[in-house]
Amino acid sequence: MPHTPPPPAQRPLRVALLSYRSKPHCGGQGVYVRHLSRELAALGHRVTVLSGQPYPELDDGVILEKLPSLDLYNDADPFTTPPLGQWRDWIDALEVGTMWTAGFPEPLTFSLRALRDLRRRRTEFDVVHDNQTLGYGLLGLQQAGFPLVATIHHPITVDRRIELDEARGWQRLSKRRWYSFTAMQGRVARRLDPILVPSRSSADDIVREFGVERPRIDVVPLGVDTRHFHPRPDGARVPGRIVCTASADSPLKGVATLLRAVAKLATERDVSLTVVSRPKPGGPTDTLVDELSLRGRTTFVSGIDDAELGRLIASAEVAVVPSFYEGFSLPAVEAMACGTPLVASRAGALPEVVGTDGGAGVLTEPGDPEELAARIGALLDDPDERARMGRAAWDRVQQRFTWRAVAEATAARYAAALATTRRSQH
Numbered sequence: 001m002p003h004t005p006p007p008p009a010q011r012p013l014r015v016a017l018l019s020y021r022s023k024p025h026c027g028g029q030g031v032y033v034r035h036l037s038r039e040l041a042a043l044g045h046r047v048t049v050l051s052g053q054p055y056p057e058l059d060d061g062v063i064l065e066k067l068p069s070l071d072l073y074n075d076a077d078p079f080t081t082p083p084l085g086q087w088r089d090w091i092d093a094l095e096v097g098t099m100w101t102a103g104f105p106e107p108l109t110f111s112l113r114a115l116r117d118l119r120r121r122r123t124e125f126d127v128v129h130d131n132q133t134l135g136y137g138l139l140g141l142q143q144a145g146f147p148l149v150a151t152i153h154h155p156i157t158v159d160r161r162i163e164l165d166e167a168r169g170w171q172r173l174s175k176r177r178w179y180s181f182t183a184m185q186g187r188v189a190r191r192l193d194p195i196l197v198p199s200r201s202s203a204d205d206i207v208r209e210f211g212v213e214r215p216r217i218d219v220v221p222l223g224v225d226t227r228h229f230h231p232r233p234d235g236a237r238v239p240g241r242i243v244c245t246a247s248a249d250s251p252l253k254g255v256a257t258l259l260r261a262v263a264k265l266a267t268e269r270d271v272s273l274t275v276v277s278r279p280k281p282g283g284p285t286d287t288l289v290d291e292l293s294l295r296g297r298t299t300f301v302s303g304i305d306d307a308e309l310g311r312l313i314a315s316a317e318v319a320v321v322p323s324f325y326e327g328f329s330l331p332a333v334e335a336m337a338c339g340t341p342l343v344a345s346r347a348g349a350l351p352e353v354v355g356t357d358g359g360a361g362v363l364t365e366p367g368d369p370e371e372l373a374a375r376i377g378a379l380l381d382d383p384d385e386r387a388r389m390g391r392a393a394w395d396r397v398q399q400r401f402t403w404r405a406v407a408e409a410t411a412a413r414y415a416a417a418l419a420t421t422r423r424s425q426h
Contacts, residue, residue: 012044013414016118019049019131020069020110022056028153028330029131030056035225037062039407045414048125050117052110067113069106072099075278091116102177108184111135119144127414134185138192147421149413151196152189154327154348155209157182159252162324166251186210194413198222198328199349205327220410223403224333228310231339231394235314240271242376243316243340245309245331246323248277248285248300254322254345255285260369261322263292265377271297274316276309278302314338317386318379324366326350336360337397339390341379343372360393 017037022030033056037047041061048063049056053071058064070082070092081096091112098105115137118128128141130150142148160179167175189195189206193216197203203217242262246253255275265271277300279285289298304312313319319335321344326332332353335342342361344350354361362379364371379386 012046013126013411013418014046014124015040015048015414016125016128017047017049017131018110018114018128018133019051019056020106020133020135021054022049022051023054024057028328030054031330032151032153032222033131034058035223035403036407036410039223039403040411042404043407043411045411050114052106052113065117067110067117069109069113070095072096073106102174104178104181107133107135107181108137109135111137113137115140115144118146122146127418129410129414134188134192136184136188138188142191145421145425147414147417148192149194149196149410149417150189150192152202152206152210152327153198154202154325155182155189155206156185157209158205158325158348159250162252163250192216194218194417196220196410196413199352201349201352202327205348218413220406220413221401222328222330222333223401223406224330224337224397225306225403226337226397228306229313229334229337230310231337231390232311232314235311237317238272238315239317240269240380241316242271242273242318242320243276243313243335244273244320244322245276245313245334246321248275248279249283252324254324254366256288257367257369257372258320258322259285259288259292259294259298261373261376262297263294264369264373265380266294266297268377269380271380273298274312275300276302276304276312309334310338313340316340318343318376320372320376321345321350322364322366322372323347323350326353329353332361333397333401336393337401339394341386341389342393343375343379355396360389360396362389 019029019033022033024030033049037049038059040047048065050065050067052067052069087093091109095105095109111133127147130138132153160182163175164172189210189212195217197217197219198221200219203219206212207214244258246255248255262273289295313335319340319342321329321332323345324347326348328349332344344354344361345366346363347366351363357363362375364375
């Protein structure tokens with residue numbers, strides 16, 4: 001049985017919110033950190049975000065403390081080793097050495113930096129909240145007496161399996177090494193309590209993939225910022241525009257399936273696709289756009305803020321989330337909040353987010369461009385159905401997905417974790 005809902009936090013708490021990378025507008029982690037921290041602060045809690053690069057965008061009332069990595073995976077110059085004189089300590093050496101041997105060091109090295117920083121500051125914080133790092137340093141924080149709450153959006157072992165299925169030859173060995181950090185994440189997760197997850201589907205996956213006991217897991221759905229993501233009754237939608245927010249080159253996100261569906265639709269009607277992402281030049285997505293003769297119909301945009309993203313989604317006639325897996329899917333909720341008819345894969349938590357097929361959104365088989373094209377085309381041909389679905393989607397968001405509710409539920413878990421730690425220490 002899951003946890004009994006804890007009581008609300010009785011007093012303002014001092015929260016250290018850890019996020020090893022917090023990209024502001026995509027990837028989910030930076031979005032989660034920004035909105036959760038803002039609403040926690042609005043409830044009266046003192047929130048300090050400790051983050052590696054890329055750093056989050058935060059709102060007034062939230063403190064950012066930078067725990068910089070060597071930023072070996074930055075967009076401008078990835079996989080470049082800094083001069084030896086810029087290495088600061090043994091953790092930096094570990095970070096470089098892991099990169100040199102084709103691993104991904106950031107969850108481990110960030111957790112070690114957080115342990116070193118916070119161990120000296122035990123009296124400054126009431127609770128530590130980890131956002132998907134799951135590095136060994138968290139176990140050190142437990143030993144130091146910190147009440148610890150962790151959020152796992154979904155187990156990265158799922159990403160690993162999907163990418164291995166796509167890989168061929170030497171790439172499989174490379175992918176196995178890159179994702180070797182997931183073994184650490186599983187070991188750490190099995191020693192954490194409570195773990196917050198955004199969906200029942202994600203909870204089931206964490207039990208299966210990481211071996212976490214189900215009673216340790218609490219489902220706290222995510223929210224959407226309705227200041228920016230909301231219907232615009234007076235705004236004109238661009239005929240034939242389809243929008244997708246996804247990491248373009250990640251096989252997990254299914255952008256290739258969407259491109260093939262759009263190519264089919266383009267033989268029948270005038271359509272255009274806007275993908276909120278930055279594909280690698282010459283990479284698989286960029287190459288597929290040319291192979292499908294979609295260069296004139298496909299636009300990639302990146303670096304836009306929430307206000308621009310909300311306007312873009314609200315300008316489309318259809319939004320698509322073609323993923324093979326989602327632990328929750330903020331892009332799906334953002335589209336629903338804009339009242340934009342949504343077509344999403346029947347995968348991971350997406351059915352849980354969208355609800356009944358054909359109600360607030362349409363569900364399709366992941367990886368099937370023929371079905372995806374048919375469902376998108378049916379919506380493009382039916383303005384009355386698009387209007388009805390948009391209204392139903394907005395209603396569902398208002399009932400289920402607000403950041404204030406997320407913050408209140410999370411703060412209650414903080415209070416329970418603090419009480420449990422105090423009992424164990426006496």
